[in-house]
Structures are given as C-alpha cells and as structure tokens.
Amino acid sequence: MKKILVVGSLNMDCVIETPHIPRAGETISGRNVVFTPGGKGANQAYAIGKLGGSVKMLGAVGKDSFGQTLKNNLANVGVDVSEISVLEHEPTGQAFISIDDEGENSIIIIPGANGALTPELIGKKEESLKKNIENSDIIVMQLEIPLETVTYVKELAASFQKTIIVDPAPAVTDIPDSFWNGIDYIKPNETELSILTGKPTGTREEIIEGAKSMLHKGVRNVIATMGGKGCLLVNKDSTQFFESRSVKAIDTTAAGDCFTAAFALALAEGKSCQKAIAFGQEASAIAVTRKGAQASIPNRQEITETSC
Ligand code: RIB
Numbered sequence: 001m002k003k004i005l006v007v008g009s010l011n012m013d014c015v016i017e018t019p020h021i022p023r024a025g026e027t028i029s030g031r032n033v034v035f036t037p038g039g040k041g042a043n044q045a046y047a048i049g050k051l052g053g054s055v056k057m058l059g060a061v062g063k064d065s066f067g068q069t070l071k072n073n074l075a076n077v078g079v080d081v082s083e084i085s086v087l088e089h090e091p092t093g094q095a096f097i098s099i100d101d102e103g104e105n106s107i108i109i110i111p112g113a114n115g116a117l118t119p120e121l122i123g124k125k126e127e128s129l130k131k132n133i134e135n136s137d138i139i140v141m142q143l144e145i146p147l148e149t150v151t152y153v154k155e156l157a158a159s160f161q162k163t164i165i166v167d168p169a170p171a172v173t174d175i176p177d178s179f180w181n182g183i184d185y186i187k188p189n190e191t192e193l194s195i196l197t198g199k200p201t202g203t204r205e206e207i208i209e210g211a212k213s214m215l216h217k218g219v220r221n222v223i224a225t226m227g228g229k230g231c232l233l234v235n236k237d238s239t240q241f242f243e244s245r246s247v248k249a250i251d252t253t254a255a256g257d258c259f260t261a262a263f264a265l266a267l268a269e270g271k272s273c274q275k276a277i278a279f280g281q282e283a284s285a286i287a288v289t290r291k292g293a294q295a296s297i298p299n300r301q302e303i304t305e306t307s308c
Contacts (some may be wrong), residue, residue, distance in 0.1 A: 002137035002268035008041015009114040009144035012066040039291035040142040047261030049077035056080035060113040106164035171195035181218030254293035259284040
C-alpha cells in the first residue's frame with residue numbers, strides 16, 4: 001500500500017451543543033460541553049490510520065496536556081507521530097465549536113502551535129522533510145496552517161512528483177493563482193469553492209463553472225462536495241456527478257476531513273478516483289451521524305464496500 005503524509009493542524013475541540021448558533025449580541029444556554037480531539041489535519045491523519053492506512057503526520061502542538069492527548073489519540077490508531085513538533089512557547093491549537101439542533105456548526109479557531117508551523121520551522125529540518133516527502137506517495141494538506149508552509153511543502157512534493165491532495169479549508173480569498181498549479185486534487189465544498197473563486201455556487205452549473213476556473217489555475221481535479229446533495233468530479237476530460245446516501249446528520253464536524261482521508265486512502269490502495277470518491281462519501285455519511293471530529297470516524301468494517 002502507498003504511504004500517506006498529512007501536513008496540517010491539530011486542535012483540541014471545545015464543543016458546545018446548543019439549540020441554535022447565537023446571533024450577534026445574543027446570549028443563549030448551551031446543553032453540554034466536551035473537549036475532544038480535532039484539527040483538520042489531525043482528523044484526516046486519524047481517519048486514514050483508523051481505516052487501516054500507512055500514515056505519518058507532520059504538525060505542531062504545544063508542550064501541554066492537550067498536545068499530549070492529541071498525539072496519543074493519533075498514535076492509538078497507528079499514525080506515525082514522530083514528525084509532530086512539541087513547541088515550548090506556543091499552546092496547542094484550540095477550536096471552539098457550536099453545534100445546533102440540525103447538526104450544523106460554527107467554529108472559532110485559536111491557531112497556537114499550528115500558526116507557528118512556518119516554512120522556517122520545518123525548513124530547519126529540510127533534509128528530514130525531503131526524506132519524509134520522498135518516502136511518501138501521497139501528500140495531504142489543508143489550509144489551517146500558514147499558507148506559505150502549504151506552498152513550500154507542495155512545491156517540494158511536486159518536485160518529487162508525488163500525488164498532492166489539498167482540502168482547501170478553511171477557505172480564504174487571497175490565495176495567489178500560482179498556489180494551485182500542480183495540485184492533483186482539491187476538495188472544496190460549495191461555500192469554500194465560492195470563497196476561492198469569488199463566484200456564486202448556488203446551482204450545479206455555477207459549481208461546475210467554479211470548478212473549471214480552478215482547473216484554469218492549474219488544479220488537475222476538483223471534487224466539489226455538496227453535503228447530502230452528492231458531489232461533482234470536474235477535470236479536463238469530464239464532469240461526473242456522484243449521488244450521496246441520505247442519512248440523518250447530527251453533527252457535520254469533520255465530515256469533510258473524513259471524506260478527504262478516505263479518498264486519499266482509497267487512492268493509496270490503488271482504487272480509481274471514482275471508487276475513491278464513493279469510499280469517501282460512504283465514510284463521511286457515517287461520520288455525520290455521530291458526534292465529535294475524530295470520535296465520529298468509522299472503522300473499515302463499517303463502510304459498505306459494495307459501492308466502493
Ligand atoms: O474540520 C473540522 C475541524 O475544524 C475541527 O475538528 C476543528 O478543530 C477545526 O479545525
């Protein structure tokens with residue numbers, strides 16, 4: 001099986017269940033509060049490990065109990081955590097998440113150590129970074145660490161002709177066009193695609209148009225997810241629609257991370273892009289029926305492989 005390197009963030013999630021997400025100036029009562037492992041990068045590494053992949057994570061935590069808990073949680077599912085730096089002067093990243101009765105969330109992040117994962121920090125270990133990239137087949141990244149770091153790793157990975165997957169979350173508006181060149185797969189949801197392109201993505205036609213504009217910037221494949229409405233694979237050869245299984249979502253946190261991870265793992269196992277998408281959809285359909293980020297990730301047996 002091919003090896004996957006995840007470069008990204010680790011957060012301790014502080015999750016509050018609430019009837020609705022508070023509006024500006026509003027005070028409401030939450031029902032419950034829990035601290036649970038999260039962070040987009042860590043969620044993806046965790047899911048790949050739990051689903052049986054060969055995965056290493058490169059990231060940073062603070063020298064505190066949250067950081068230790070996050071590393072342990074990854075190690076428990078077989079993730080190689082030897083490239084997670086423990087920083088003396090930065091706290092572990094945190095995410096404050098409100099979940100409403102529909103399972104929708106809103107998230108505020110305190111980056112902490114994730115924000116300190118600069119090209120300088122990983123550049124200090126350039127030889128080992130090169131080795132890690134050389135020894136991996138697929139590099140998976142998100143945008144919860146500095147963009148310069150993602151760019152630096154992407155360029156190195158491209159020079160070694162590795163498969164590069166970027167989950168462009170959280171999406172931001174000011175990404176230079178040159179960033180996208182040479183990325184094999186991006187997986188934005190409709191909102192992220194709209195932020196990235198500055199164009200509406202309210203209809204399927206608009207999403208396809210947005211995806212095509214990302215192809216013009218140099219991305220090879222766009223997988224645009226549309227929640228329960230399925231997803232689209234857009235590349236220079238074709239546009240394909242994938243229907244998704246209807247489920248009752250109770251918490252959508254990390255559903256996208258779960259999709260990206262399962263997709264990457266399926267590619268690592270030699271599956272076609274289409275089968276990898278179906279596998280990602282199935283994994284995330286299960287994740288949304290459970291609470292938490294890493295806590296919601298299914299194991300291999302739970303994923304019906306018939307359609308994958
Ligand atoms: O994608 C979900 C994740 O976003 C959460 O686990 C939280 O940590 C934020 O990074």
